[in-house]
Amino acid sequence: MTEEAQVGTARVKRGMAEMLKGGVIMDVVTAEQAKIAEDAGAVAVMALERVPADIRAQGGVSRASDPDMIDRIIAQVSIPVMAKARIGHFVEAQVLQSLGVDYVDESEVLTPADYANHIDKWEFTVPFVCGATNLGEALRRITEGAAMIRSKGEAGTGDVSNATTHMRQIRQQIRHLQNLPEDELYVAAKELQAPYELVKEVAQLGKLPVVLFTAGGIATPADAAMMMQLGAEGVFVGSGIFKSGNPAQRAEAIVKATTFYDDPDVIAKVSRGLGEAMVGINVDDVPVGHRLAERGW
Amino acid sequence: MNQPVIGVLAVQGDVREHLRALESVGAKAVPVRRASELAQVQGMVLPGGESTTMDKLLRIFELQAPMRERIAGGMPVYGSCAGMILLADRIMDGQVDQQTLGGLDITVRRNAFGRQVDSFEENLPFAVLRDGEEHPYRAIFIRAPWVEAVGPSVDVLASVTTGPAAGRVVAVRQGVLLATSFHPEMTGDDRVHEYFADMVRRRAG
Numbered sequence: 001m002t003e004e005a006q007v008g009t010a011r012v013k014r015g016m017a018e019m020l021k022g023g024v025i026m027d028v029v030t031a032e033q034a035k036i037a038e039d040a041g042a043v044a045v046m047a048l049e050r051v052p053a054d055i056r057a058q059g060g061v062s063r064a065s066d067p068d069m070i071d072r073i074i075a076q077v078s079i080p081v082m083a084k085a086r087i088g089h090f091v092e093a094q095v096l097q098s099l100g101v102d103y104v105d106e107s108e109v110l111t112p113a114d115y116a117n118h119i120d121k122w123e124f125t126v127p128f129v130c131g132a133t134n135l136g137e138a139l140r141r142i143t144e145g146a147a148m149i150r151s152k153g154e155a156g157t158g159d160v161s162n163a164t165t166h167m168r169q170i171r172q173q174i175r176h177l178q179n180l181p182e183d184e185l186y187v188a189a190k191e192l193q194a195p196y197e198l199v200k201e202v203a204q205l206g207k208l209p210v211v212l213f214t215a216g217g218i219a220t221p222a223d224a225a226m227m228m229q230l231g232a233e234g235v236f237v238g239s240g241i242f243k244s245g246n247p248a249q250r251a252e253a254i255v256k257a258t259t260f261y262d263d264p265d266v267i268a269k270v271s272r273g274l275g276e277a278m279v280g281i282n283v284d285d286v287p288v289g290h291r292l293a294e295r296g297w
Numbered sequence: 298m299n300q301p302v303i304g305v306l307a308v309q310g311d312v313r314e315h316l317r318a319l320e321s322v323g324a325k326a327v328p329v330r331r332a333s334e335l336a337q338v339q340g341m342v343l344p345g346g347e348s349t350t351m352d353k354l355l356r357i358f359e360l361q362a363p364m365r366e367r368i369a370g371g372m373p374v375y376g377s378c379a380g381m382i383l384l385a386d387r388i389m390d391g392q393v394d395q396q397t398l399g400g401l402d403i404t405v406r407r408n409a410f411g412r413q414v415d416s417f418e419e420n421l422p423f424a425v426l427r428d429g430e431e432h433p434y435r436a437i438f439i440r441a442p443w444v445e446a447v448g449p450s451v452d453v454l455a456s457v458t459t460g461p462a463a464g465r466v467v468a469v470r471q472g473v474l475l476a477t478s479f480h481p482e483m484t485g486d487d488r489v490h491e492y493f494a495d496m497v498r499r500r501a502g
Contacts, residue, residue, distance in 0.1 A: 007415065008414070011483060015483050041353040042350070078391070078407065127413065259308050260358075
């Protein structure tokens with residue numbers, strides 16, 4: 001009667017993201033930062049070599065992290081550890097899976113390794129999260145096997161405006177699908193450049209079939225709470241914590257604001273005495289060729 | 298009392314899935330983030346999520362003490378995965394200062410089955426459920442804990458049957474406290490929630 005156990009099923013992969021909902025995932029570049037993030041109440045950490053603000057400042061090709069650094073972070077914390085692979089770089093992803101990371105972020109923050117194809121994520125046991133700026137992009141990533149989606153925002157800026165745009169765009173396109181008569185979903189699928197079955201599923205559910213987080217430019221508790229009110233199911237914070245004046249306190253404040261995102265009294269209380277937020281740059285001041293959100297398609 | 302009011306701890310985790318499952322078995326399901334909301338419910342579900350995060354938020358938002366009082370007062374509680382950890386009296390492989398609500402006389406080992414690449418689904422014999430003798434329960438384990446040891450008044454309801462972890466205890470009950478290592482809220486098979494809602498109905502009389 002009893003069947004063999006199965007690993008790496010869609011339910012197991014998507015389910016992992018369900019467990020992160022309502023939580024904050026924090027970028028860390030050292031084991032010490034990972035410990036600070038865990039102590040602040042992060043639901044997971046994202047291990048990477050440089051936070052996006054430094055990638056932006058220093059330039060050069062940005063790649064998956066050093067395995068030793070990922071090992072140290074895995075050894076340091078008991079919460080899930082995510083790590084980034086370059087878009088299309090399936091071998092970096094294989095390495096991350098072999099290291100035992102719990103989620104791979106196929107990320108536009110790193111320099112793409114393939115300008116035509118993303119990774120075939122169905123081939124892996126480890127689940128993937130991918131960025132998206134709109135519904136069509138989100139559905140293409142899900143078609144390729146992504147088990148979690150995050151809005152891209154514009155990483156490393158501390159400017160939340162692009163994350164807002166992307167969240168609003170994805171949610172608005174979902175509402176549009178819900179209002180379409182069924183016989184117009186075929187053309188909608190064509191326009192979204194996404195499979196009809198998936199488009200139909202979104203129209204019926206009124207949401208993506210996977211968890212939707214936000215990312216890119218979140219720097220304050222109020223930023224996190226606003227993205228939650230806009231329909232994000234959780235928050236990635238990159239440079240916003242460890243590029244600020246008091247990372248431990250800011251990290252905990254963002255965790256609290258994400259749980260009580262609809263209670264301005266709580267958000268006001270946790271926003272006090274945090275010191276300097278990251279300085280940040282306006283997305284408009286980033287030259288077009290250097291905007292990370294435009295990587296991936 | 299046909300429609301018990303059951304809360305789902307909503308500080309972090311897969312709250313919505315539990316609310317849906319509880320509604321589908323005829324309960325009125327409400328999210329609980331404040332002591333005032335806790336006071337309105339007849340039973341509680343502690344969802345899946347990150348147990349260390351939930352522990353911190355329970356303390357920060359002053360829910361830990363009221364939850365412990367309600368558990369001591371005999372409120373039925375069901376914990377899945379992270380919720381099982383929160384209900385356990387003793388925890389292994391937790392964070393250094395990690396606390397639980399306690400009440401359930403078990404020792405639970407956190408992330409016992411391994412990392413996410415080891416997460417799995419499997420059919421479990423789960424006899425106390427409706428049709429449990431004939432129809433096994435498809436259980437989804439995600440970085441799941443297992444029960445390392447149980448006290449004398451704890452009933453073991455289900456154990457893993459295959460693989461290297463065969464024999465490990467993954468579902469227990471002690472009085473009005475129920476816990477599973479896995480996630481019934483994710484399968485659409487709502488028999489575990491049905492079983493818990495019946496516990497709440499009986500308790501409320």
